[in-house]
Amino acid sequence: MRCYLTSLFFLKKNEPRDNFLKMIKMSHVYKVYPTQIEALSDVNLEISDGEFTYIYGASSSGRTTLIRILYGAEKPTRGEVIVNGMDITAKGFNKIHLLRRSMGIVFQDFKLLRDRTVSENISFALEVIAYQKKEIRKRVSEVLEKVGLHQRAKDPILALSAGEQQRVAIARALVNNPPLILADEPTENLDDQMADEVMRIFTDLNQKGTTIILATHNKELIQRYPYRVIYLLGGRVDLKTKGEQKEGE
């Protein structure tokens, strides 16, 4: 539902109504780096609003490139990408900051400010998009509750375990209440117990309607938390071997 509201601003006049229901649509997307390495080749995929989807692939399969394209850090060499109603490949598209406000991004290396506290790291995300102080305090407190870190709000980041740091990163991604979460290997540096904590947060969010796209190469994780999987092999969506299917189908 939230996705539809933001889409209203960005959907083009004659765009099919079907796009309205899609959180992500990639059509014939290619990415070739200047070194002539082809990271993605003719990728076509659709992810609906409220879905939990894994992007699964080994190293160099193109999954990080795919995630980076989705949040506008990379431009595809060719093809069309629509995220949350915004055609980010359209000529002259210059609303990357608005695109990023409509999503939360979680990284393998957390990307936290190491010289600040837990709550400062989260409130920073709202400060830079000019939220009022009162609203920031309220939201930070809510989101810390959600990830179970409300007791550690004033602790410096370096005093936290890796799993807790990742939960702070998730809290930061959630604080703006986005309809979409992109997570690039969020459990990679965590032990099983911490990974489970993180996955439980994602599952909870998804159940409340947030679209989750999680890039991973961890088969075990997919087996423990079975959702739709998009397999990437050598930069292509691998339909021949496993296909784009629901785990367990």
Next chain:
Amino acid sequence: MKYFVWHLVRRAFLNIKGNLYPNLSTVGIIAISMLVFSSFTLIAFNLGSFIKIWEEKIEVVAYLKRGTPIQEVETLLENTRLIEGIESVRYISPFDALGFLESKLGGHKDLLEGIQPGILPPSFEIELKKEYRNSTRIKEIISRLKRFPQFEEIQFGQEWVDTFSALVHLMNLTQWILGGLLLIAMIFIISNTLQLTISARRDEIEIMRIVGASPIFIHVPIYLEGLLQGLFGTGLAIFLLYLLQEIMMLHLPSSIQMWTVKIPIHFLPPEIILQILIGGMLLGLFGSFIASMRFLRYGD
């Protein structure tokens, strides 16, 4: 909106505070460069004022040919008064000229003993209107005076005016050439310091981008930082220049101090100070613009 602007300014100050030493060194370098530039401005300004004072006192003396009949002198006096730009004309007879010489010699007036007034030529002392007391317009009046054949010689201290004008011109030229080089160096220094600042805040900027900070929010504090560096550096330069001038004035030899009574040495007027400050700020802004262009590309 007010909150947003406040936030940008606060962020700029936080950036400066967070990278205090690189910022202080940049402010110091800007101060030294601007001190050199404003020193030249001060010298050129004072030479210019000196020329203005001198031009205000300028008087044209037209010497008449000996033996010019008195009737002709009267007509000439009338015609000279009619020339545009002339305020007043006074006839100085040979007797007046001798009297003037005697008064100038004071106790040594006996040196003039035996000298007949007839050897001194009669002359016109011509006072010019204020707006005509500059080298270009004086030359116009001189050329009109030269049309009267009764004048043997016309003096107005042209050499002095020309020499001083050339000196001021040279000062201005040096100021702008040297200033130009210093300004380029300043832009280079400011942009490099800001690159260091940006580099030190790489993680923070990356997170700002990830969470959707607008380009204005990321770039404007950097521009403000450059602007403030320029302002503080130039302000410091002006302050140092003032101190230097005061110290110099205190330690001037008494012979030169006497000169400064007649030709006062001024500090830069507020409008020039303001221009220099704005110039410094614009340079800072330009330096920060270059730094952000090199390091911050939209969408990274």
